[in-house]
Amino acid sequence: MxxxxxxxxxxxxxxxxxxxxxxxxxxxxxxxxxxxxxxxxxxxxxxxxxxxxxxxxxxxxxxxxxxxxxxxxxxxxxxxxxxxxxxxxxxxxxxxxxxxxxxxxxxxxDVTSRFKKPSIMDLKMGTRQFSDTMSPEKIARKKNRSLATTSNELGVRVAGIRSFNSSESCGHHHMNKMEGRELTSDSILDAFRMFFFDGKEMHTAAIDRILHKLTNIIELIRLCDSVRLYCCSLLLVYESDKTGNLTNVKTDIRIIDFAEFQTRSGDGVKYDGPDDGFLRGLESLVRILANLMREQEEKIKETPLKIGFEEEEKEQSASEQPPALS
Structure with a gap:
């Protein structure tokens, strides 16, 4: 150079x-x-x-x-x-x-530089994916895309995933934006399952920390009067390397991509109050991750019961065996 x-x-x-x-x-x-x-x-x-x-x-x-x-x-x-x-x-x-x-x-x-093995998810946020300054043709395309994807109902759409997964031949799980557009309100949870699963277990500590940060962001966005985060994304990052402190897993969340950001002093329509479409996306994320945590909690509850039942069956089966001939 x-x-x-x-x-x-x-x-x-x-x-x-x-x-x-x-x-x-x-x-x-x-x-x-x-x-x-x-x-x-x-x-x-x-x-x-x-x-x-x-x-x-x-x-x-x-x-x-x-x-x-x-x-x-x-x-x-x-x-x-x-x-x-x-x-x-x-x-x-x-x-x-x-x-x-x-x-x-x-x-x-570079928010990934603090991680040894960063697993990354890029989420397109908001129910509205266009600004007032876009051309009518581009606005029409953006509206149709939102209606055809999870953006319209949930206010969030998967734009990309790269997470470490030992069960994949390449060692990673990938999802591109076209695959993310195919997800529905019912199937989007599958993408988060794959993102937080490393091939052996679910990174529940990372989910819990990200949930906590999301609730903080929601409260802060509610204070942003007249701000419109059109076309912004949310970047989720967690540490996939488990050789360190497992009780304090490293995570990060950042709002990125402000090319269509609008405020009261900007061009276009002047809006009051917070960005409800962006907030809907954040609240949908909280529900999705909370559901994922509940799934894991149910699995933990079921596992010891199943083991106890199997051991009881073995003991009962052994007691029913005829005594050995001497």
């Missing part, structure tokens, strides 16, 4: 004189959803990703994010400025950098 120059930043940790080191731009291996191709950026100690700059999303990170409840920032990726990537060349020998377009990229923290 000849150079990739930092052209703008609001983060004090990066100087305007910063220059990427050679081979600092690589393909991001943990992208499971979205159309824009994400790249991994080596900006020193903190791992970052770059996504093609969108004017609305850039405005969100630079300005609009400051008007959100302070605690909600814990669930939004840390913004690290904007970079311009020039003259992209292979990051490593034989591995060409696949960029759909060159130019400016928004730099965000």
């Amino acid at each position: 000849d150079n990739a120059t930092l052209v703008e930043t609001s983060a004090v940790q990066y100087s305007s004189q910063f220059r990427f080191e050679e081979h600092a731009v690589t393909n991001f291996s943990y992208q499971v959803g979205g159309r824009a191709e994400i790249v991994s950026l080596n900006l020193g100690e903190d791992k970052s990703i770059g996504k093609p700059l969108n004017k609305t999303e850039h405005h969100f990170y630079e300005t609009a994010v400051k008007s959100l409840p302070c605690n909600l920032l814990d669930y939004i990726p840390c913004y690290r400025g904007v970079v311009e990537i020039k003259n992209g060349k292979p990051a490593t020998l034989g591995d060409k950098l696949r960029l759909k377009r060159k130019g400016c990229y928004i730099v965000l923290e």
Whole structure:
């Protein structure tokens, strides 16, 4: 790579004189959803990703994010400025950098970098998947897609999954956005079963922690008057590596993709109150994960009863055997 120059930043940790080191731009291996191709950026100690700059999303990170409840920032990726990537060349020998377009990229923290084996689910949130500034043709397509998928009823749709699963030949379970669109309100629970199942057991500790975080996000979103999170996604991440502390499993949830974000001060219709469509998606997630937890609790309750019954049968069978001849 000849150079990739930092052209703008609001983060004090990066100087305007910063220059990427050679081979600092690589393909991001943990992208499971979205159309824009994400790249991994080596900006020193903190791992970052770059996504093609969108004017609305850039405005969100630079300005609009400051008007959100302070605690909600814990669930939004840390913004690290904007970079311009020039003259992209292979990051490593034989591995060409696949960029759909060159130019400016928004730099965000890589939320997967703290995990050894991150299992990731990308969820498209909200009952409405279009903004006021889209063309009538695009709005019509988005409406039809919402009506044909779980977005309309549940306010949530699976956009992608990559989770570790020892029963799969490749060691992972995958689901792409087209498969996610085929899910129904009845079958979507199957996707979450697969996401949290590692081939041997269910990651119930991760489910429990994510449930707790979802309830926090719901309360914070209810405080966001006039904010519309159209086309935003929710990223769920949990640690699949069980060699560490099993009682304190690592999880993360982030709201991402703000290209169609709207506020009272933005373009288009001015809305009051919180985003009910986004809230419906969050509440549906709570119900889905709560159902999954209840399933696991029922299995735990049934298991010792079944074992006890089998042992009782064995004892009864042994007592009915005729005495051995001496």
